[in-house]
Amino acid sequence: MNARYKHGLVLAVHPTSRGFGWVLFESPLSPVDWGMASVKAKRSARSLARFERLLTRYEPKVVVFEQFSERPARRANRIRELCRRMIALAGSRGIYTPIYSRESIRDCFESSGAKTRRDIALSIAEQIEVFRRRLPRERKRWDSEDVRQSLFDAVALALTYFAVNTRGPVRSKI
Amino acid sequence: MSPLLPNYLRTLRMRWGLTQPELASLLGVTESALSKFETQALAPTKNLILGIEVIFGQTAREVFPALYAQAERNVMRRAAVFSSRLEQRRDAASLLKRRFVAEMIQRAEVDNKHL
Numbered sequence: 262m263n264a265r266y267k268h269g270l271v272l273a274v275h276p277t278s279r280g281f282g283w284v285l286f287e288s289p290l291s292p293v294d295w296g297m298a299s300v301k302a303k304r305s306a307r308s309l310a311r312f313e314r315l316l317t318r319y320e321p322k323v324v325v326f327e328q329f330s331e332r333p334a335r336r337a338n339r340i341r342e343l344c345r346r347m348i349a350l351a352g353s354r355g356i357y358t359p360i361y362s363r364e365s366i367r368d369c370f371e372s373s374g375a376k377t378r379r380d381i382a383l384s385i386a387e388q389i390e391v392f393r394r395r396l397p398r399e400r401k402r403w404d405s406e407d408v409r410q411s412l413f414d415a416v417a418l419a420l421t422y423f424a425v426n427t428r429g430p431v432r433s434k435i
Numbered sequence: 436m437s438p439l440l441p442n443y444l445r446t447l448r449m450r451w452g453l454t455q456p457e458l459a460s461l462l463g464v465t466e467s468a469l470s471k472f473e474t475q476a477l478a479p480t481k482n483l484i485l486g487i488e489v490i491f492g493q494t495a496r497e498v499f500p501a502l503y504a505q506a507e508r509n510v511m512r513r514a515a516v517f518s519s520r521l522e523q524r525r526d527a528a529s530l531l532k533r534r535f536v537a538e539m540i541q542r543a544e545v546d547n548k549h550l
């Protein structure tokens with residue numbers, strides 16, 4: 262396999278209170294599938310089942326997570342437990358599961374001038390055309406978070422994985 | 436596209452923002468059939484393969500790498516048998532056919548070098 266595809270398929274997931282956003286890359290800046298798994302009842306069990314289906318369908322080599330248990334990460338107990346179970350499930354299939362802090366993600370996008378999650382989402386939308394139309398509108402103080410933000414959080418995680426393991430920080434300007 | 440996924444139907448559809456009903460109507464298949472093609476519950480038909488090439492301008496090899504690899508393996512196996520049958524012959528036509536088969540095998544090897 263050539264250098265472009267040396268990572269195999271890389272899946273990044275970002276659990277939220279309403280499910281999880283996920284994206285599958287075959288090489289940097291080359292997403293092959295993505296989506297937002299939405300669950301309403303038995304959220305952890307159903308999220309885990311959806312995650313398991315993704316693992317079975319795509320057999321990724323890597324599943325990337327955001328830091329969820331150590332400070333300064335602030336995730337709900339349910340999300341922390343869900344992440345632990347997802348990592349255990351991926352680990353049981355021999356999948357590598359790197360975890361990156363929000364700080365690492367910010368460092369990765371630093372050269373593009375992105376600091377907030379919104380900036381990072383804009384940077385992603387600029388670099389990868391397919392995500393442009395998925396960009397959530399800017400959030401007002403009184404708005405709840407758009408579910409599409411979890412997709413961009415997952416993409417940021419995957420790009421951080423590629424940046425850390427291949428070619429340095431993400432470069433384009435926002 | 437790389438050969439990491441068995442097929443890239445869903446990737447292409449989503450890349451262009453098409454819904455399953457929209458692509459199904461362009462292909463002249465049902466939504467349910469398209470869904471099965473995407474998840475490989477159903478093997479792609481020749482109409483689907485040609486339709487995809489017309490719609491997206493990408494070859495069967497690019498969109499269905501696993502299917503192409505399987506067809507290629509089968510052809511190469513038969514080519515080896517065909518080539519061995521030609522080995523004893525020295526006439527001009529057989530020499531031409533041997534060169535043709537050798538070139539075909541070499542082309543496949545070069546194409547798959549990155550795998």
